[in-house]
Amino acid sequence: MTELPGREADVRQLLESARHPMALPVPRYVPTQVVFGRGAAHALDAVIRRRLAARQFHRPLVLTGRESAAKPWLAAVIAACRRLGTAVVVENSRANPTPQSMQHILDLARRHHVDGVVAVGGGSVLDTGKAVALLAAGERSVAEAMDQKPGPTAHRLGGPRGTGLVAVPTTAGSGAEATRTATVWDEHEQRKRALDHEGLFPDLAVVDPLLTISAPDRVWRSCGLDALAQAVESSWAVAADAESLRFSVPAVRLAVEGLEAVLADPGDEAARTVLSCASVFAGLAIAGTRTTVPHAVSYPMTLRYGIPHGHACALTLGAVLRFNAAVTSQDCRDPRGPEHIASVLRSVCHQLDARDPAAAHQRLDALLRRLGLPTLRGLDHIDVRALAGDVVTYNRFDNNPRHMSRGQLTALLHAESSR
Structure with missing residues (x-):
């Protein structure tokens, strides 16, 4: 398959084909090879050798997530990595990686002179593995890389990455296996920060x-809500184009269907396939577009109130959709104008089986409740005025297609808190 089908029936055919591993198409702006399908990680060593013949993985660092005992597949995946060479197996120390937690893994990688990184885990593991692969062959610390300023010396951050990188996601939602960023949580400054470099794209993603x-x-x-938010936000983002929309728009329906199907039967392999497909499609989309206001809102919610990232993104997704639907020529950030935004939102509403933005808002809130998660009204401990002050400092806030002031954001948060 060389192109992503545009028709829903063709997407369904792709999902049916995913009973077995296959190569997915990727947009032109993503250099990562993506192998997708049930059992794709079973012979990980063979997939790596076949897909990355030019890369060396004689001394791979295998980075895994926590709670290893609860992952019955992990031993087989590690065994496959050991067949590549002398593997150094390390358990990631924490969720929401900090500069310090990433530096610990980076120091281990340098000490063992690894020539490849195989990151097997959720978004935190993948982001850590990406940062380690980028920096392993150099001397810069994670903190120094985070402080890298754009300009003539920016290439010194990593240049062409000398360390191979394979991402194996074990959650369906972060999309980190297909992007050029790695999230770093600065707890001292109470800020979400990120490394952003083309060398953070994995060579290979095995989904x-x-x-x-x-x-x-x-x-x-x-995680599933994160994929849904990425799909919706990528669709309306200022940087969205025809290519990114071919991935983001189908991902909206897939994310909702996948979440509801997994909720009905968590062990259903077909349901998990749908949700994983939504996640990788959304990741491929945001690699070119980035996210917008709901993600900007999520960062201080996660840092200050401990709300899991995807849930935090979903809390304002429906409200921002309705806000963007009221865009005019006076407050439209997208040079294609309000008509383009209206067309995209019609597509998003269609994917949500909603007749209009108000119905889409209700649909998204109802999904939260079906998942057993509170809406913003159920989180009365949040100071929405202080939250808005944090949100407007993130660049994702300005990637929204309709200009939003701090006052408008505060009003939106108040309205959601009282619904």
Whole structure:
């Protein structure tokens, strides 16, 4: 398959084909090879050798997530990595990686002179693995890389990456296997920060839906909502184009269907495949567009109130959709004008089986409740005025197609808190 089908029937055919591993098409702006399908991680060493013949993985660092005992597939995946060479297996120390937690893994990688990184886990593991692969062959610390300023010396951050990088997601939601960013949580400054470099694109992403079955309820629900938010936000983002929309728009329906199907039967392999497909499609889309206001809102919610990232993104997704539907020529940020935004939102509403933005808002709130998660009204401990002050400082806030002031954001948050 060389092109992503545009018709829903063709997407369904792709999902049916995912009973076995296959290569997915990717947009032109993503250099990562993507192998998708049930059982794709079973012979990980063979997939790496076949797809990355020019890369060396004689001394791979294998980075895994926590709670290893709950992952029945992990031993087989590690064994496959050991068949590549002398593997150094390390368990990631924490979720929401900090500069310090990333630096610990980077120091280990340098000490063992690794020539490749295989990151097997959720978004935190993948982001850590990406940062380590980018920096392993150099001398810069994670903190120094985070402080890198754009300009003539920016290439010194990593240049062409000398360390191979394979991403194996075990959750369906972060999309980190297909992007050029790595999230870093600065707890001292109470800020979400990010490394952003073309060298953070993995060489290969191996997306096996079966690995997601062991994810706890709280994890797959939040991660699935993250995929949904990425799909919706990528569709209306100022940088969206015809190519990114071919991935983001189908991902909206797939994310909702996948979440509801997994909720009905967490062990259903077909349901997990749908949700994983939504996640990788959304990741491929945001690699070119980035996210917008709901993601900007999520960052201080996660840092200050401990709300899981995907849940935090979903809390304002419906309200921002309605806000964007009221765009005019006076407040439109997208040079294609309000008509373009209206067309995109019609497509998004269609994917949500909603007749209009108000119905889409209700649909998204109802999904939260079906997943057993509170809406913003159920989180009365949040200071929405202080929250708005944090949100407007993130660049994702300005990627929205309709200009939003701090006052408008505060009003939106107040309205959602009282619905």
